[in-house]
Amino acid sequence: MKKLLTFITVALFFFEISYSDNSDIYKKIDLFGEVLEKINKEYVNEIDQSKSMDAAINGLLQSLDPYSAYMTPESFEGMQTETSGEFGGLGIEVGMEAGVVKVISPIDNTPASKAGLKAGDYIVKVKNVQVQGKSLMEAVDLMRGPVGSSIEITVRRRGVKKALVFNITREIIQVQSVKSELVENNIGYIRLTSFNENSSDQIKKNIKKFNKNKDLKGFILDLRNNPGGLLSQAIKISDFFLENGEIVSTKSRKVSENRKWFAKKGDLTNGKTLVVLINYGSASASEIVAGALKDHKRAIILGENSYGKGSVQSIIPLKNRGAIRLTIAKYYLPSGKSISEVGVTPDIEVIESSENFKFNSETDNQLNFALKLLNG
Structure with missing residues (x-):
């Protein structure tokens, strides 16, 4: 009988806690309604x-992290249109940091990159409209417009005192994710701008093409200003350069989201020296590849510290035909370290040498350093 009474007492205690928690939530909901009424x-x-x-709703989601957000039915429909691979716009990947819109990366050969926008720039005005305090989706909507129309964007840049103003003409954005060439007749240079469905197949073809060169000394994998993309492609591309071992893992509240991915036997480059170039615009899938190759000591990572986006977002549709983008898991490197807000630190730090460097040009300090490294 004593044990039964103890059980009933404990059960009642937990019921009171649960009821109390719900009561607090209901009070907050009532408070929210009161605030909304007063504002109105x-x-x-x-x-x-x-x-x-x-x-x-968006404020609630963005209080969680910079990558969670609410999409109205209109913005959700726009996002689905843009993921088709060809769309009208500026060619920049953006995120939020402390309530400010931040450029994660400009896409190669797009209006934004040609105009001179850089990873890490903070967008403060769009068409003379202050964007601080607006949601990410509101800021993106301001930047949207008809192809051929121009837009004025004001940014703040680290190390530059005055605000920079860019006048950019919107274009159809066609993303070609892989570019390659044989540099100095003995270095296989592969530039990857995003991780889309065909990236791994294209890189595999280029590796096989370069391997036919008997004088080949090594490879450069250029992930600068690559904002990421498909996790499956990051795993496949990492696997091309590894013989075995863990590539990446995800950890979540849901057991079903806790996973690990491993390399299969067979390094497509036959162990040739590999240099991976990263900068502040290298994010997400780029950091998975660079981090895995660094942890396995398979590549020399050269450049600047990467962006630090090591989380998994899921698009969850809502009843109103809108959606929420919600962080459901975090990426972890083979070493067990998280990429989130830390990024990947290069083995050799080389700062970008110009405001608007061009890949494969004489002014590209990082590429030149990599070429000297590979040629001894």
Whole structure:
């Protein structure tokens, strides 16, 4: 009987805690309704309550991390259109940092990269509209527009005192993820701008092509300004250069999301020297490849510290035909280290030598350093 009474007491205790927690949540919901009512009645300008609710939902998601966000039905439809691989725009990958829109990476040969936008730039104005305090989706909507139309963007850049103003004309963005050439007749140079469905097949073909050269000394894998893409492609591309071992793992609250991926036997480059170039615009899948090759001491990582986006986002549709982008897991390197907010540190730090460097040009300090390294 004593044991039964103890059990009932414990059960009641947990019920009280659970009820208390729910009661606090309901009080907060009531408080939110009261605040919304006060704003609607007292705020100096008349507000659109629907937009206010959207902003509140987005604020909740963005309080979690810079990558979680709410997409209205209109913005969700726009995102689905843009992922088709050809779209009108500026050619930049953006994120949020402390309420400010930040350039993760400009895409090669797009209006943004040609104009001179750089990874790490903070966008403060779009068409003379202050974007600080706006949601990421609101800022992106401001940057959208008809192909051929121009837009003025004001940015703040690390190390530059004055704000920089760029006038950019929107174009159809066609992303070609892989570029390659034989440099100095003995170095296989592969530039990867994003991880899309065909990236690994293209890189595999280029490796096989370079391997036919009897004088080949090594490879350069250029991941600078690569904002990432498909995890499956990052795993396949890492595997091309490894004989065995773990490539990456994910950890989540859900056991089903906890996974590990391993390399299969067979290094396609036959162990030739490999240099991987990274910079602040190298993010997500780029960091998985660079981090795995660094941890296995398979490559020399050269350049600047990478961006630090080591998390997995899932697009979850909602009943209103909108969606939320929600972080569901984090990436971990073979060493057990997380990439999130830390990034990958290069073995050899080489700062970019010019404001608007061009790959394979004489002014590309990082590439020239890599070529000297491979040629002894």
